[in-house]
Amino acid sequence: MKILIGTLSYKPNVSGVAVEVELLTQFLLKKGHQVVIVAPSRSLRSHIEHQDGLTIYRVRAIPSPIRRGFYLPIFTGRLTERILQEVQPDIVHVHDPMAMSRYLQQSATKHGVPTVASNHFTLDYIGAYLPGILRPIVLGWLRRMYVGFYNRCQAVTAPSVTVVNYLRSLGVRDPIEALSNGVDIDRFSAHTSTEQTRRSYGLPQQPIILYLGRMEKAKSINVLIDAFARVHRTVDCHLLLVGGGDNLQDLAAQIAKYGLSKSATLTGLIPYNSVDLAPLYQVADIYVMPSSIETQSITTLEALAAGRPVVAANGGALPELIKNGVNGILFRAGSSADLADRILTLLHDSTLRSRLSGAAVKTAAKHELQKSLQLFEDLYETTIRRVSH
Template sequence: MAASPLDASGSGDRGPGGSRVPEAAPEPERLRVLIGTDTYPPDVNGAAFFTARLARGLAERGAEVHVLCQSPHGPPQVARDGGVVEHRLRSVPSLAHETLRLALPPGAAGHARRLLARLRPHAVHVQNHFIVGRLLISAARRNGIPVVATNHFMPENLFHHLRVPASLRPGIGRAAWRDFVRVLAAADHITTPTRIAAQLLLDQGFDRPVEAVSCGIDVRRFRPPADPAAERPRVRARFGLPDRPTIAFVGRLDEEKRVEELIGALPRLGPGDAQLVLAGAGARRPLLERLAAGCGVADRVHFLGLVPGGDLPLVYRAADAFAIAGTAELQSIATLEAMASGLPVVAADAMALPHLVHTGRNGYLYPPGDVGALAKYLTEILVSPGERARMGEASRAIAVRHDERASLARFERIYRDVARVRGRGLADG
């Protein structure tokens, strides 16, 4: 039997004059990731936004990305959003939040198993330990697929939505953490956005290593205005805002964000015409509107509602400072966006906010609930243009260390590492 060229030479084709043509190196195998989450856009919360940015960012870097999540309307469906394939599970309205829907467990477990068998991802990345995350962890374990888990969970963020009485919150919180530890014990690699958030898990009894990987932000999209004095009045006019000293808050108007402290501080500010701009929606908006009227500052509190993503950078550009009063922030993407936009920040001295805000350098931390201290620090920033500019530059310098490109690269490395350990390794891209 005549030998083929490969059999005869072991090297492939020959070029002109019989010179040997080297074989092309095989292309590296494409990374395949299945992300599982119980909250995904159009949901409006930090975990949903992070998950969507992670999925799209990985796809833009060449990975094959699938997301298993709840349907936004009820019926199941498969859709493609850019380079991401969304596998939407049948869902029902949630009792915890007026806009949040939950995947139905009946049928979801079988769907997860079939999806894993068909896709054979190199890694599964779950964003929570509730319905989808729990089912996907179980299915991945049975199929020998490595699991990466990122924690965005704090019981405090659910108490108000679930209407848990204050007297029961400590006990329910402890039970919730025990459940978290049990479910996430099956994961191969655990991440959370900050070192403070990682320590929280260890304090709650989680006895595995936890890596801090920033959620990351697009520091090219969120950036300081080139000429603040000229640009801020134009941006304020676009939102229908008066041209006056402006404090911004971006986020949900729900109990755990404690926006009432920001409104309560407004009458105490040195600049008597300072205004507060609130970008976001939530159940407490009617209460906050009444509070502003009761404090005599209704004309200086502006509710923008949900701002389209394309306009969100402009909200920060309209402001002179950013304020956040929440005490259950595992990182706070909005605070990072404000810092990347060159704003000084006044934040509650709680959870992960001290990881971002350094008193006297890029803003101030105030004791949660101390509205007088909040007003004092905001006044110091608003009345001193030089101090404001210095702190804004420091904020930007801190924020650029959270460039989402670095976060995406780290997650890719984690996926490859856990796949290799599980014997499902792939060549580096």
Template sequence: MPSGFPRRIVIGADTYPPDVNGAANFAYRLATGLAGRGHDVHVVCPAARDAGSERVTPGGPTVHRLVSYGTPFHPTFRVCVPWRIRGEVARLLSRIAPDVVHVQSHFGVGRTLIAAARRAGVPVVATNHFMPENLIGYVPLPGRLAAAACRLAWRDCRRVFRRARIVTAPTPRAVRLLREQGLDGTILPVSCGLDLRRFAQHPGRGADERLRVLFVGRLDAEKNVDVLLRALPLLPARLPVTVEIVGDGSRRGELEGLARTLGVADRVVFHGLVGDQEVLDAYARCDVFCMPGTAELQSLATMEAMAAGKPVVAADAMALPHLVHPGRNGLLFPPGDAPALAAALGSILGDPAVRAEMGDASREIVARHDIAATLDTFESLYQEAAEASRRLSTARRGDRYEHPAHSGR
């Protein structure tokens, strides 16, 4: 490890396991991966209940839980109020004395850590996983109010992240989105990464010989799982297809009702939240993975399916075209277009040779997203941020020292 390399890292996360979402999963992989490389990693995140706590895991990150509050718009998401945690965050940074702070959002924990780190002279790296659409769906607002709320949310994100030395986003499309919203400075695409070896299982089969289409993710508005359900009765009758849905969320009851209304409830399996091995088994036994979401800054679930060697049918929206190369490892369909989704699924499900070729291509495409490469990149960015901070600090000290001579005194 190079001399002077940052070894004490604080990761600020407004969502962290046991939360189940892409940002929480990435923060966990990042923290455990860096700790596994010998860094002293501290995670600062909301408590799962009202009171805070600290947990030290031998060989892993130390997790500092801050006092948090439940929200009326989501059953599990909790928030930290900046003025309530400000003192504790400052004390933590003083005690830990990190070389770098890496925040995963601009919400309560992220913005409080950025402010405290700036006061302490600690360099900040920020990663954006945010799109307003991921939150607006929880608060029913009419069109104009929703648009105004999105503009305000982006303005707030821009204001907070401008205080970071380096900002990253999971894909080039996600970087472009930040620039379109007016964020300037150093913004770089860095994949969230996966431990690809975990998904290299032998293909499995269900208890029957039915073809299986899989969705994995939150059952919330922006995931558009209803489009997949509406496509199911439009598939050719000769194809015996079952849709498996792994995950839970605010729209589950509504989706179960829609399956009954469409007359396909006997062909849809809602697994809910399941353990890691059950998720791996679901990837292994499916024939096609489907991602109809329209607010994906990267889509870890899609990457996991690709690592499992599966063809993907996805909405032609946001970052999904970075993963799905039409005709090579899957197909794209116009967002919200159930007949087009049915046509795409039918063309792949009906041809075993095409499924095999596309599955092999998925593995090739996702290979560059291995978590090891992501950790390498962030280690380099931490070092770059720390060195830039030291140069700036030295320059400022020089300015203060030289000022009397230049002033003529």
């Protein structure tokens, strides 16, 4: 097959979508398919890149007004039409409902090519970045745009049943499938010595509480820091925050306000392909996901694969992944007091940590990466057959 993938987020961007698109692309190339990526340029100039058998059309774009380091394509209608004519794909797969994807879908329909659309975020995520006075107006428009776009596609996917049900509640029609992002079990379950990681990052011989992901307001990391301050009054422990983002300096200031700068490590950005990434999970005693807007949470899947006891917000799609008291613990979203209590419960109960760890690994095994990616290839084939009949 020749597959054209359209996405607003692709390397060098750092996001779950960028990781998912790269993993899917590499899988498809290894299976012998041709893959073409359409993604934003980081300037007003469109150009073509060639990397390891992959063609990337970079479309002129401007900086995003709400997310630093991200770019939004502009004036893409004619360009996407030309790309479709040049590439002549068997199927188009877009990873957002924004303007570039809509133009790709329109051109694909014009040429009789089916479109698969993957949804990776809910309107709540966008709403977290909008000023209060504009929020209802913008979200109302986005909802109508969401529904209209997805209903023009031949298949829609989301990473969890929670998001599938959310899309249906908005008015998106079937076929919609829940296809997990997947996780590289072998990579994240490998047990290595933690001493080198502790030395490399200056981590003490204390229980480590880990969060790994983007440092953004919508991720509610401030709730984790407030909870850590409560926990630290009772237990000598260390907070490890791994990732970069717009909110990093504010989070460092919040930690300093509590007088806990020596009890916390902020590593900054560590790329997905870094050899340091998996060992950072292994060094942790507890993994915390404080965000309540996750559509699945790739990093929570990675923590489960690493056998880490997880404490996650009881919101978004996390309760679908984390079963309270079985493979992790849920806390009341937004409540630092409840989160602190859950962390303390785990720190004081090694038997519970061990039981959750074993169940975590079994949960991750259900989301094995290659099996998850294979489902996308299967979906392409069935969609092409269905549309051609």
